Amino acid sequence: MSIIPNILFAIILIAGIGYFAKNVKKLIRNINLGRDVDVSDNTSQRWKNMARIALGQSKMVHRPIAGFLHIIVYVGFVIINIEVLEIIIDGLFGTLRIFSGLGVVYGCLIGAFEILASLVFVAVIIFWIRRNVIKLQRFWKPEMKGWPKNDGNIILYFEMVLMTLFLVMNATDVHFQAMNSGNVISQFIAPLFSGLSEGTLHIIERAAWWIHIIGILTFLNYLYFSKHLHILLAFPNTYYGSVKPKGELDNLEAVTKEVMMMMDPNADPFAPPAENESGEEEVAKFGASDVQDLNWVQLLNAYTCTECGRCTSECPANQTGKKLSPRKIMMDTRDRLEEVGKNIDANNGVFNDDGKQLFGDYITNEELWACTSCNACVEACPVSINPLSIIIDMRRYLVMEQSAAPVELNNMMTNIENNGAPWPYNQMDRLNWKDE
Amino acid sequence: MSELLKVPTMAEYMAQGKQPDVLFWVGCAGSFDDRAKKITKAFVKLLNKAHVDFAVLGTEESCTGDPAKRAGNEFLFQMQAVTNIEVLNAYEVKKIVTACPHCFNTIKNEYPELGGNYEVMHHTQFLKSLLDEGKLTIEGGKFKGKRITFHDPCYLGRANNVYEAPRDLIKKLDAELVEMKNCKSKGLCCGAGGAQMFKDAEKGDKEVNVARTEQAIEVKPDIIAAGCPFCNTMMTDGVKAKDKEADVEVMDIAELIANAQDL
Ligand code: SF4
Numbered sequence: 147m148s149i150i151p152n153i154l155f156a157i158i159l160i161a162g163i164g165y166f167a168k169n170v171k172k173l174i175r176n177i178n179l180g181r182d183v184d185v186s187d188n189t190s191q192r193w194k195n196m197a198r199i200a201l202g203q204s205k206m207v208h209r210p211i212a213g214f215l216h217i218i219v220y221v222g223f224v225i226i227n228i229e230v231l232e233i234i235i236d237g238l239f240g241t242l243r244i245f246s247g248l249g250v251v252y253g254c255l256i257g258a259f260e261i262l263a264s265l266v267f268v269a270v271i272i273f274w275i276r277r278n279v280i281k282l283q284r285f286w287k288p289e290m291k292g293w294p295k296n297d298g299n300i301i302l303y304f305e306m307v308l309m310t311l312f313l314v315m316n317a318t319d320v321h322f323q324a325m326n327s328g329n330v331i332s333q334f335i336a337p338l339f340s341g342l343s344e345g346t347l348h349i350i351e352r353a354a355w356w357i358h359i360i361g362i363l364t365f366l367n368y369l370y371f372s373k374h375l376h377i378l379l380a381f382p383n384t385y386y387g388s389v390k391p392k393g394e395l396d397n398l399e400a401v402t403k404e405v406m407m408m409m410d411p412n413a414d415p416f417a418p419p420a421e422n423e424s425g426e427e428e429v430a431k432f433g434a435s436d437v438q439d440l441n442w443v444q445l446l447n448a449y450t451c452t453e454c455g456r457c458t459s460e461c462p463a464n465q466t467g468k469k470l471s472p473r474k475i476m477m478d479t480r481d482r483l484e485e486v487g488k489n490i491d492a493n494n495g496v497f498n499d500d501g502k503q504l505f506g507d508y509i510t511n512e513e514l515w516a517c518t519s520c521n522a523c524v525e526a527c528p529v530s531i532n533p534l535s536i537i538i539d540m541r542r543y544l545v546m547e548q549s550a551a552p553v554e555l556n557n558m559m560t561n562i563e564n565n566g567a568p569w570p571y572n573q574m575d576r577l578n579w580k581d582e
Numbered sequence: 583m584s585e586l587l588k589v590p591t592m593a594e595y596m597a598q599g600k601q602p603d604v605l606f607w608v609g610c611a612g613s614f615d616d617r618a619k620k621i622t623k624a625f626v627k628l629l630n631k632a633h634v635d636f637a638v639l640g641t642e643e644s645c646t647g648d649p650a651k652r653a654g655n656e657f658l659f660q661m662q663a664v665t666n667i668e669v670l671n672a673y674e675v676k677k678i679v680t681a682c683p684h685c686f687n688t689i690k691n692e693y694p695e696l697g698g699n700y701e702v703m704h705h706t707q708f709l710k711s712l713l714d715e716g717k718l719t720i721e722g723g724k725f726k727g728k729r730i731t732f733h734d735p736c737y738l739g740r741a742n743n744v745y746e747a748p749r750d751l752i753k754k755l756d757a758e759l760v761e762m763k764n765c766k767s768k769g770l771c772c773g774a775g776g777a778q779m780f781k782d783a784e785k786g787d788k789e790v791n792v793a794r795t796e797q798a799i800e801v802k803p804d805i806i807a808a809g810c811p812f813c814n815t816m817m818t819d820g821v822k823a824k825d826k827e828a829d830v831e832v833m834d835i836a837e838l839i840a841n842a843q844d845l
């Protein structure tokens with residue numbers, strides 16, 4: 147027996163995993179471009195969130211049809227991957243169905259895989275119909291043109307092909323069919339190939355086997371470029387997601403320092419600003435105009451976004467025709483982060499100012515000022531993403547760095563400063579209601 | 583009737599060397615907005631009736647800073663917060679009740695990190711506890727058979743997971759509580775949050791408050807119950823926009839209960 151196939155397999159496997167690892171490194175580097183944020187608190191609550199939301203898919207079932215179908219695909223995906231282990235061992239050592247020695251257990255396993263594969267196939271077809279025939283509104287928003295739209299469909303085609311290959315591979319495996327254990331679905335596909343000689347069948351079986359494993363490796367490498375990255379990142383993302391009440395916005399520490407100084411009667415107003423180790427003046431930038439100003443959890447959020455649009459479909463601004471779409475906020479953040487990452491790659495590891503930024507080139511004023519901070523997007527997200535936090539950070543930049551709030555809001559803020567209320571009433575009149 | 587309101591201030595308490603059980607944080611809307619002032623008074627009537635030992639800050643109260651923070655002005659927010667916290671801490675305030683979910687959220691969640699630690703309750707939670715303790719009783723009757731739908735304020739519901747206290751109170755009124763298609767954690771915003779109250783909406787094809795009011799009208803209520811002065815304004819405007827003022831009333835939970843008592 148020739149060992150060429152084994153060597154070929156090993157090369158493909160190493161190349162596939164190697165390229166994936168390279169992109170994972172890039173992913174981690176890009177996420178680390180974000181500001182640091184302390185997420186070391188509440189570890190047990192965080193583990194629970196991850197188990198419940200990512201592993202248990204608890205948020206998905208809020209939309210029962212999509213949720214149910216998604217669970218099928220998810221469970222199918224996870225379990226069928228046990229089969230990949232067998233494929234890898236067979237491929238490397240030239241064995242044939244190494245686990246088949248398990249007998250009945252093997253039959254049960256493969257039987258379960260076959261059933262799951264068929265269910266996944268059906269679910270994926272329904273997903274495709276929802277996207278392309280029923281045209282569910284949330285998949286047809288302006289930000290879902292071009293790549294995002296194709297991406298959604300490509301994934302579905304991938305799944306269809308992989309599941310078909312898996313079933314065909316089993317159906318054309320003469321020995322496996324002869325075992326007649328576990329071929330619950332493939333026995334009905336086998337007759338399709340009944341006229342063929344054993345040699346031809348073997349070729350089909352081998353072809354299906356090879357394309358299947360190459361398909362899986364391709365899929366793995368496709369993830370980095372796709373919204374499908376969520377199958378991996380949903381886990382860390384739900385772990386690092388907020389454990390505070392949704393209404394709580396973070397207090398900017400840099401601002402606290404300045405406010406405390408201003409309020410402290412003993413502080414020397416002419417004291418030089420604090421210096422960092424390198425002796426440079428530390429100028430804290432308030433808020434975010436670009437991805438590097440966001441914290442790394444927000445950047446992880448962007449890579450995790452599944453582009454499902456649950457956030458956007460619940461958003462009151464979007465529902466009433468405003469330009470704001472929380473999904474677009476996440477997609478823009480990811481696109482810009484990728485752009486910055488590529489810039490760094492092209493310039494030997496340092497970012498070369500490209501005259502662009504997240505604010506203005508991706509996200510506009512009009513979007514930012516349409517938000518009511520209602521948290522509907524945060525509540526709706528099945529993977530604990532917080533689009534609102536990015537909107538607020540960008541507003542902070544506009545107001546504190548650019549003094550670019552809408553006029554009416556400037557009036558409101560002047561009133562608060564002068565009268566302690568957002569309207570032009572005198573603070574001394576605050577208790578007048580009592581006697582009115 | 584209003585001359586019967588007892589509204590002591592913290593300063594008065596201090597002068598007598600006393601400490602009230604709870605501080606009533608009135609908020610800007612509750613102090614200045616004509617519609618919201620009625621809610622404030624209804625709530626005070628209930629506090630008086632239940633003989634709650636409370637006080638207000640009066641002229642020493644200032645905006646919590648919520649609209650400034652949500653508009654992105656963290657400076658102004660923290661200045662307001664630190665000033666308020668100084669006043670509250672000087673009076674050694676332990677417990678705060680407010681009829682505004684925005685004040686509730688800010689003081690409860692965002693003040694602790696700046697040195698303000700208090701037990702904070704929304705007025706619906708507080709009223710519920712008064713009922714549970716038997717300090718206040720509700721005789722139904724007046725609202726018997728009325729259909730009431732509750733609009734969840736974002737800053738009470740999603741923001742802080744308080745969904746049941748206001749509903750429990752409505753049920754006590756012997757009224758029929760009807761839910762809108764978007765309720766509780768899926769409640770639709772009234773459109774006022776995030777400082778939108780103070781500006782015109784961005785370009786779109788509809789106002790958020792009208793969309794929400796339509797959802798409310800769908801369930802044919804006699805009363806839309808609110809738990810936030812801003813939601814109250816938005817829903818009232820929505821009802822006007824839909825020409826339904828003759829059929830539907832917008833009322834705060836505190837007003838419902840005060841009315842049931844004929845206060
Ligand atoms: S918080 Fe802002 S972006 Fe999110 S749903 Fe509400 S209005 Fe839309």
Ligand code: SF4
Pocket residue numbers: 450451452453454455456457458472473476526527528529531533
């Ligand atoms: S942010 Fe969450 S809800 Fe919105 S599209 Fe992304 S994954 Fe879906």
